[in-house]
Amino acid sequence: MRASASQAQDLGLPAIYLHLLAELLHNLNVDEHALLLRVGLDPARLKSTELRVSQSQASEFVTRAIIESGEPGLGIMLAREMKLPLHGALGIAVMSSETLGEALELVTRYLTLRAPHIRVHQQREGDRAVFRLVCDIDLGPLQSFILDAMLFGCVTMGYQLLGTPIKGAEIRRMGPEPGYFQRFRQQILVPVTYGSREDAFVLPTSVLDLPIQFSDEELAASSRAQCEESLRQLTEDAGFGCRVRRVIETSHPFPPKLAQVANTLFVSERTLKRRLQEEERSFQHLVDDVRLERAGELLENTTMNLSQIADSLGYADAANFTRAFKRWTGVSPSQFRNEYREAAEKARQDAESMVPATA
CATH class of the missing domain: 1.10.10.60 (Homeodomain-like)
Incomplete structure (x- = not known):
């Protein structure tokens, strides 16, 4: 049985993600500034890629954002706005990797920096690589939002890294297809299957060797070292x-x-x-x-x-x-x-x- 969010370590969520979500709300004619203040968050402080927001405040803000916007698909919308540099050192490390496979290995190792309590388990199914996302704890209303943002964000990330959609990729989602998904289906560049036994990003193993268009060996090494140090600090200073x-x-x-x-x-x-x-x-x-x-x-x-x-x-x-x-x-x-x-x-x-x- 998974622990609840209130029982687990709160490593926080990157503030920049809530800033992006606030910008989306503004475009949906929601007073994002007032909403942030009601949750007790300072809008000016959320633009940092270094600061983190407590999980309880992040969950409250996301829940209120969905209610006030009337848009349960905010996680998918956020995924489209996720430019790699906004992911901090991890985003830079991913961008400067040599191959797509190396980039995904970095995401797997350092995901805690960006989405605590989410783990990636890699496995092979014949000629396909499966990156399965698992929640260590019950994140409540935040869970569906985060999984939407992460899985559909993988599609956005792949396009940014390669300059083209990943051929043969697909997304698997547990549970029935939500009613809001039909409004987004045509905008997503890969097939999406609901009713699956797992939440996963799947792609042919042959694409793992594709070169990244921003590859930079020196930058990759320095940003990986920064990720390692940030992960140490985050887990030790908990x-x-x-x-x-x-x-x-x-x-x-x-x-x-x-x-x-x-x-x-x-x-x-x-x-x-x-x-x-x-x-x-x-x-x-x-x-x-x-x-x-x-x-x-x-x-x-x-x-x-x-x-x-x-x-x-x-x-x-x-x-x-x-x-x-x-x-x-x-x-x-x-x-x-x-x-x-x-x-x-x-x-x-x-x-x-x-x-x-x-x-």
């Missing part, structure tokens, strides 16, 4: 404190109250405090860690003044923010910004000096 931090990182309003985070994680405030204490952490320290990180990003990458930054970080005024930032870093926000800009300008000048002059 404690309760990491779950709390994920909620803090993407919360609206910021900073979130302890009660808001506890409610998102389905625990009492007392339990949240106790479990953080067991890991020698505190809620306020996690909030401050995220504040410092966000402050650095805003100082480096925006022209916001100190009052605007202070307000976005939940401080009463610029003076309170300045005191806190100096306590964390030893320098004032203005000094931090100036030093960053000076270093960036020097790096730009050094780069220009290395470019040979044209005749």
Whole structure:
């Protein structure tokens, strides 16, 4: 018997996928901004390929998105929007692979980075390769959505990698064909069979040796190493404190109250405090860690003044923010910004000096 989502480790889902889904909702005339805020998510934070959203918030957002849009086929629609670079290091590693088979091997090994609790089992059926998707836990309303996005996303991925549809490929889905599928059947480039004993992407073994049009050996090696390190961090840093931090990182309003985070994680405030204490952490320290990180990003990458930054970080005024930032870093926000800009300008000048002059 599979565990429920509430009983399993919550490794989160990449925030960028919810950002793409929000864009789809906008095209369907749904107020995606208001919907994200109701779920407690900050729309501006979802554009990152690095941040992750708690599974409970992702599930709530997907469920509400389907209800408010009246479109149960959102997973298929999302699959069409999945450009490979949006999958982070894994997407880059896949794009720079030498062959289609190598690309699929990477997806199999590192899928946890993009879809935790989904596993790929490879098997052969004569001259066909079967990539079967299995859920470790019951994901509830999120499960059908994710499987739609992943399986139909394989078709999109194959087209991007080869520049042409994969000949002889097919998709197998468990359960009866849903009523909404007929509206999408003509848009999908491969046959789809419902009522199967498995959820799988199937293709001839002969196509596994087809070359990838973006193949880059050096980039492939570096991005694979990044995937390996990211997987290590994700699986090792799976404690309760990491779950709390994920909620803090993407919360609206910021900073979130302890009660808001506890409610998102389905625990009492007392339990949240106790479990953080067991890991020698505190809620306020996690909030401050995220504040410092966000402050650095805003100082480096925006022209916001100190009052605007202070307000976005939940401080009463610029003076309170300045005191806190100096306590964390030893320098004032203005000094931090100036030093960053000076270093960036020097790096730009050094780069220009290395470019040979044209005749």
